[in-house]
Amino acid sequence: MNLTTIKNKQTSKTPSFNNVKAKGEPYVWLTAMGLGVGLLMVVLLLGVIAINGISVFWPKKLVEITLTEQSDMKINGSNKIAGHISKKQIRKNGKKEWQLYVGNKDVYGFSFKFVDKDKIVSVERPKNIMSIERLEYGDAIGVPLWLKVKNVGEFAAGTKEFDRRLKTLIKGSHQLWAHIKQIEKKEIGKINRQMQSLALKKKVIGSKKEFDLVEKDKLFALDNKIELLQRDYQILAQQAQDLRVKVNEHTLGYRLVTGEEKVLPIGHIIHTVYPNKLNVWQQTKLFFYDIWHFLADDPREANTEGGVFPAIFGTFVMTVLMSMAVTPFGVLAAIYLREYAKQGLFVRCVRISVNNLAGVPSIVFGVFGLGFFIYFVGGTLDQIFFKSSLPTPTFGTGGIFWASLTLALMTVPVVIVSTEEALAAVSQGSREGSLACGASKWQTIQRVILPASAPGILTGLILAMARGAGEVAPLMLVGVVKLAPSLPLDSVAPFVHLDRKFMHLGFHIYDLGFQSPDSEAAKPMVFATTFLLIVLVVLLNLAAIIIRERLRRRYATSAF
Amino acid sequence: MFLLLDEKKTNTKRDTGQSMTIEVEKRVSTNKQELNKPFIQFKDFNFFYGAKQALFDVNLNIPEKKVTALIGPSGCGKSTLLRSVNRMNDLVDVATHTGDILVKEQSLFDPxxxxxxxxxxxxxxxxxxxxxxxxxxxNVIYSLRVAGCNKKSILDEAVETSLKASALWDEVKDRLHESALGLSGGQMQRLCxxxxxxxxxEILLMDEPCSALDPIATAKIEELIFELKNEFSIVIVTHNMQQAARVSDLTGFFLLGKLIEFGRTETLFTNPNEKETQDYITGRFG
Structure with a gap:
């Protein structure tokens, strides 16, 4: 055998470099597809919500449409329609149609109108058309005619004087409204609370069968006090009433494009704007003005107008309360499971049960919260501490405290699991090092293990918060309401009112989208609120992530 | 090769186990000049991980303020022995033992x-x-903190003395309040x-303190051990025979859970009594 044959043999066995074709890795496509689909869904969902949610606030130009005389889409016999185009679509029969937001619900009885595109004669954008945001019936869209100022006179529209006067009058009415609110909510509210507590005292004394002289005196004094308060109340109520009259004494006249003329008291106007006169800068200003009022105002008109501040606040307070409840609870449980409990069958069973708890439908937690927290714990608390105010429940009814506890219960498995993982990731070396220094087990946990696992624990808390803040179903049973009269935190002692019912963004979305009488009108609010809820959850998470990153930098050994 | 030796050894040990330990004790007692009295005393100490026995009838007297090195191949039980002294083995659920360990004549296992x-x-x-x-x-004052000492003057002093004693003071004195995790490997070990x-x-146990360090850091730690033996009784477990020879006064050689030989370091390394010791230190196995 000579050298060449040997060489040949070798080449036949080992693949030569020339013959090997580079192969791709096919599964990279499969796995990438999985990620791609997920990513696409997230981007689409967030995109739709963000675009729709934000565009709600961008001021829209108004159009005045003239229809053909034969059109059957006339309103009140007029062939003119004004409003902003909210949708352009093609019907099944191939005809193009536009959806217009026409406003003026008080006159027309509806606020949206479909028109066929081929019935449109002309589309104009008149400069003098005005959009008036009102306290009731949504927006009015029309051409302003005059302004009647009491004791001063009448001003015709179209002049600088008119616009200036209108602006100051609206500003004045806002101040008056704030004053009325101050009187009605703060001062009258204070008197009401005092009267309530006096009435309770009276009830306690009155429930006895016989009273002695001292008690009679007391009753008499109470009656006197109540009478005094009653008198104060009358004065304040009269003040409020006077203000209400005053706020409505000036009026604005305007004509709809369909011909009707209307008179609107200034006190009913929130804001007026000539949308077709706005330049981009003014539009931007208005855009942020709208966003601010959406965030900071109370809702109006069955929540379909106005802002969502109470819902934001309720969601925030509930999430914070939930985190405060779930963190110690979950972390302590995880510490016991991982550090103290003897690992065995029982602990494994507990661990599996905890994991399964995460899969229980949230409404079940709601039912449990209602049955256990509200009826049992709350009812018992009422029996013991608030007996005098029964049968009106104090804690025996849904409230932010019970809602937070219910959600805490729901999210505790998340915290336990992630805390356990974080604890397990702390190296044996650190534990031994601490014990060898003469630390007790608890000192080791407290000084070495917990700080090192804090980032992992926070990860669990982030997940819990994200789940808790977005949950709606259980809340409907344990304290969320469509409209809460007061916030769970305010300036009235004891400042934190854990027994109060509250509003929640998630429930607000459900309520607007599916429970409101005019779901088309509520649609922008649904998008805006959804977007806001997402932003709120992202912000809460972001805060937690920033804290976690700081901790991570401090405790760089942690495996997370 | 190793297996063969293994078998042979167990055979011989079975017969001579008792006499062995007596011999060792004798040898120890002949070194009276450096062992005024036993400080840590192992008495017939057996140790089990579940059913597996890790230490067999260890009898060993470790003197005060000397460096005692424990050498032997991996898995010979030297670390187990070391960790028994501060009862670190309590952390192992399945660990059991018989016999006793005395420190200053007080049993460690006294309930x-x-x-x-x-x-x-x-x-x-x-x-x-x-x-x-x-x-x-x-980090430095951790043991004081857990003992409940919060007085700043004491803590400051403890930090300075211990860091000076561990030859780290000059390197870290300007950044005492920075994270310890930013130190180099050798510095971290000196911090420990x-x-x-x-x-x-009173006792300092060192479980292969230099095995993860480079030669320069190792040299520093060894120097340190030399300094520290004036104040502490040091027991050091090492894989590195040169290290044992360099730093220790006494050396114990372990094989398969048994103490084969214990004596003055010079004697053990230059003129070992046992064949296994001879084989190990000359690098024939292990």
């Missing part, structure tokens, strides 16, 4: 003895440096030594 107070008297340095995720300062001696223990 009245609190293990925490025991560990306060015995410092330990681990194979892998394990500084806590805290500042250098807090500082931490172990901060509470002024």
């Amino acid at each position: 009245m003895l609190e293990v925490i107070s025991l560990r306060k008297r015995i410092g330990m340095v681990f194979q892998k440096s394990n500084p806590f995720p805290k500042s250098i300062y807090e 030594i500082a931490r172990a001696i901060a509470n002024k223990p």
Whole structure:
């Protein structure tokens, strides 16, 4: 055998470099597809919500449409329609149609109108058309005619004087409204609370069968006090009433494009704007003005107008309360499971049960919260501490405290699991090092293990918060309401009112989208609120992530 | 080769186990000049991980203020022995033992003895440096903190003395309040030594303290051990025979859970009594 044959043999066995074709890795496509689909869904969902949610606030130009005389889409016999185009679509029969937001619900009885595109004669954008945001019936869209100022006179529209006067009058009415609110909510509210507590005292004394002289005196004094308060109340109520009259004494006249003329008291106007006169800068200003009022105002008109501040606040307070409840609870449980409990069958069973708890439908937690927290714990608390105010429940009814506890219960498995993982990731070396220094087990946990696992624990808390803040179903049973009269935190002692019912963004979305009488009108609010809820959850998470990153930098050994 | 030796040894040991230990004790007692009295005393100490026996009838007297090295191949039980002294093995669920360990004639397994107070008297340095995720300062005074000492003057002094004793003071004195995790490997190990001696223990246990370090860091630690033996009784477990020869006064050789030979380091390395010791130190196995 000579050298060449040997060489040949070798080449036949080992693949030569020339013959090997580079192969791709096919599964990279499969796995990438999985990620791609997920990513696409997230981007689409967030995109739709963000675009729709934000565009709600961008001021829209108004159009005045003239229809053909034969059109059957006339309103009140007029062939003119004004409003902003909210949708352009093609019907099944191939005809193009536009959806217009026409406003003026008080006159027309509806606020949206479909028109066929081929019935449109002309589309104009008149400069003098005005959009008036009102306290009731949504927006009015029309051409302003005059302004009647009491004791001063009448001003015709179209002049600088008119616009200036209108602006100051609206500003004045806002101040008056704030004053009325101050009187009605703060001062009258204070008197009401005092009267309530006096009435309770009276009830306690009155429930006895016989009273002695001292008690009679007391009753008499109470009656006197109540009478005094009653008198104060009358004065304040009269003040409020006077203000209400005053706020409505000036009026604005305007004509709809369909011909009707209307008179609107200034006190009913929130804001007026000539949308077709706005330049981009003014539009931007208005855009942020709208966003601010959406965030900071109370809702109006069955929540379909106005802002969502109470819902934001309720969601925030509930999430914070939930985190405060779930963190110690979950972390302590995880510490016991991982550090103290003897690992065995029982602990494994507990661990599996905890994991399964995460899969229980949230409404079940709601039912449990209602049955256990509200009826049992709350009812018992009422029996013991608030007996005098029964049968009106104090804690025996849904409230932010019970809602937070219910959600805490729901999210505790998340915290336990992630805390356990974080604890397990702390190296044996650190534990031994601490014990060898003469630390007790608890000192080791407290000084070495917990700080090192804090980032992992926070990860669990982030997940819990994200789940808790977005949950709606259980809340409907344990304290969320469509409209809460007061916030769970305010300036009235004891400042934190854990027994109060509250509003929640998630429930607000459900309520607007599916429970409101005019779901088309509520649609922008649904998008805006959804977007806001997402932003709120992202912000809460972001805060937690920033804290976690700081901790991570401090405790760089942690495996997370 | 190893297996063969293994078998042979178990055979011989079975017959001579008892006489062996007596011999060892005799040898120890002949070294009276350096062993005024036994400080840590192992008496017929057997140790089991579940059903597996890790130490067999260890009888060993470790003297005060000397460096005692324990050498032997991996898995011979030297670390187990070391970790028994501060009862670190309590952490192992399935661990059991028979026999006794006495420190200053007091049993470590006395039910009245609190293990925490025991560990306060015995410092330990681990194979892998394990500084806590805290500042250098807090790391050093950890044992004082857990003992409830919060007086700043005492803590400051303890930090300075221990860091000086562990030859780290000059390198870190300007950044005491920075994270200990920013130190180099050798510095971290010296920090762990500082931490172990901060509470002024009587015994310092070192479990292969240099195995993860480069030669320069190792040299520094060895120098340190030399310094520290004036104050502490040091027991060091090492894989590195040269290291044992360099730093220790006494050396014990372990094989398969048994103490084969114990004596003065020079004697053991130059003129060992046992064939296994001879084989091991000349590098024939292990």
